[in-house]
Amino acid sequence: MISIRAVSPSEASDEAKKDSLFAIGLERMNNKISEIKPFEMANILNEYGLGAVLFSDSGDNAEELFKIARKECEKIELIFGFYMDKQLNMIGNTGWDFIKGEIGFKK
Numbered sequence: 001m002i003s004i005r006a007v008s009p010s011e012a013s014d015e016a017k018k019d020s021l022f023a024i025g026l027e028r029m030n031n032k033i034s035e036i037k038p039f040e041m042a043n044i045l046n047e048y049g050l051g052a053v054l055f056s057d058s059g060d061n062a063e064e065l066f067k068i069a070r071k072e073c074e075k076i077e078l079i080f081g082f083y084m085d086k087q088l089n090m091i092g093n094t095g096w097d098f099i100k101g102e103i104g105f106k107k
Contacts, residue, residue: 001058002065004072006084007051008099009041016101017041020048045101052095054083 009017018030024047029036036044045051055072059065076083084095093103 001056002069003056004054004069004076005046005051006054006080006095006099007042007046009038009045011096011099012041012045012050012101016050017045019101020044020050023048050098050101050103052084052088052098054095 012020014033017033018027021027021029021033021044024044026044033041054076055069057065057068084099086094088095088098089103091105097103
């Protein structure tokens with residue numbers, strides 16, 4: 001299986017960042033969020049599930065899956081906003097909601 005996900009530490013709320021740190025056992029870093037490098041925070045948020053799945057496929061040929069994913073990355077680069085505007089769940093949340101950590105019903 002291969003997937004392409006969008007994750008944005010700058011869009012995620014501080015609460016979402018704290019929740020993600022707690023979930024992976026790094027709650028001691030809550031007061032030092034600003035010291036965590038953006039790439040590291042992106043990995044943490046992705047691990048926690050705060051990211052938008054832009055593409056996903058599966059198969060038994062890894063080389064072929066990577067070729068398909070590379071082509072998909074080229075499309076995503078051109079029309080990223082359209083990928084993010086898509087509804088990603090039955091509630092109607094978009095990719096923009098997922099990268100912010102605002103998943104679920106909106107009030």
